[in-house]
Amino acid sequence: MEQTAQLVPLNWYIFLSTSLFCIGVLGVLFRRNAIIILMCIELMLNSVNMLLVAFSSYSGNSDGQVFVFFIMVVAAAEVAVGLALLASLFRHLGTTNIDMLNKLKW
Amino acid sequence: MDQLIFFSLSALTLLSGLLTVFSRKSMYSVLSLIFCLFTVAGHYILLNAHFLAITHIIVYAGAIMVLFLFVVMLLNLNTTSDKSKAFYFRAAAVSGAGMLFLVLIASLKSTTLGAYYAPTDTGMGVVEHVGKRLFTDYLLPFEISSILFLSAMIGSVLLAKKEKK
Numbered sequence: 656m657e658q659t660a661q662l663v664p665l666n667w668y669i670f671l672s673t674s675l676f677c678i679g680v681l682g683v684l685f686r687r688n689a690i691i692i693l694m695c696i697e698l699m700l701n702s703v704n705m706l707l708v709a710f711s712s713y714s715g716n717s718d719g720q721v722f723v724f725f726i727m728v729v730a731a732a733e734v735a736v737g738l739a740l741l742a743s744l745f746r747h748l749g750t751t752n753i754d755m756l757n758k759l760k761w
Numbered sequence: 762m763d764q765l766i767f768f769s770l771s772a773l774t775l776l777s778g779l780l781t782v783f784s785r786k787s788m789y790s791v792l793s794l795i796f797c798l799f800t801v802a803g804h805y806i807l808l809n810a811h812f813l814a815i816t817h818i819i820v821y822a823g824a825i826m827v828l829f830l831f832v833v834m835l836l837n838l839n840t841t842s843d844k845s846k847a848f849y850f851r852a853a854a855v856s857g858a859g860m861l862f863l864v865l866i867a868s869l870k871s872t873t874l875g876a877y878y879a880p881t882d883t884g885m886g887v888v889e890h891v892g893k894r895l896f897t898d899y900l901l902p903f904e905i906s907s908i909l910f911l912s913a914m915i916g917s918v919l920l921a922k923k924e925k926k
Contacts, residue, residue: 662764663767664874666869669872673866675774676865680857685851690833698778698797701797708804708810708813720812720894721894721899723813724813724816729909731910731913732909732913734829736920738828738917739916739920739921741832741836742836743920743921746923
């Protein structure tokens with residue numbers, strides 16, 4: 656049993672994922688560059704992925720790992736479309752600052 | 762030993778995540794996010810999810826972040842400074858994220874997860890097992906995700922194409 660004293664408790668993964676998620680939220684709120692905002696969304700997705708893998712691994716059920724696989728698929732598709740949108744926006748406006756994208760606000 | 766690896770990996774993850782948010786240049790943000798994703802892959806290996814660790818490196822570092830790097834370099838965004846709003850805006854962003862962090866930590870602090878002691882090492886995260894699950898129980902979502910990929914590809918080509926004047 657002295658082996659288990661050295662193991663990482665599951666709570667630590669929860670705290671790590673929470674911290675990483677909040678860093679992502681901070682980036683989305685803090686930065687004005689749309690590309691950085693997209694990257695911070697990736698950061699949030701990754702924190703949730705990590706928690707899913709942790710729970711899957713600790714409970715011995717591989718469903719969570721399959722879900723993470725599908726989340727990766729959706730994230731890749733999302734990034735491809737998002738970056739294409741940003742490229743075409745940049746061609747129109749000459750900037751990726753989201754403060755310039757306020758036409759739909761009123 | 763595991764705890765030591767976990768702590769050092771977590772410190773690197775959080776540090777590079779913060780660097781992603783606070784870097785002045787977009788290029789440094791992208792590079793630190795790549796580093797952050799590599800440390801997340803290290804966490805996956807620590808959790809005995811080998812297949813996902815490799816997939817994570819291939820998909821994120823190999824495809825997604827290269828896409829980000831290309832766009833940052835193509836649009837020449839490295840020099841554009843992040844023209845910030847007023848001080849109160851930044852303070853509101855920081856305090857909002859900080860309050861979310863506080864609430865989440867406070868609510869998760871008292872959770873008891875007594876049943877789960879250690880990551881199980883039953884060969885669950887290797888390619889063989891995950892692949893078997895993927896091609897039997899999750900075959901339909903797997904095939905549908907290929908259609909999703911195809912539509913995303915067509916959509917991004919259409920969106921990024923130059924419009925005819």
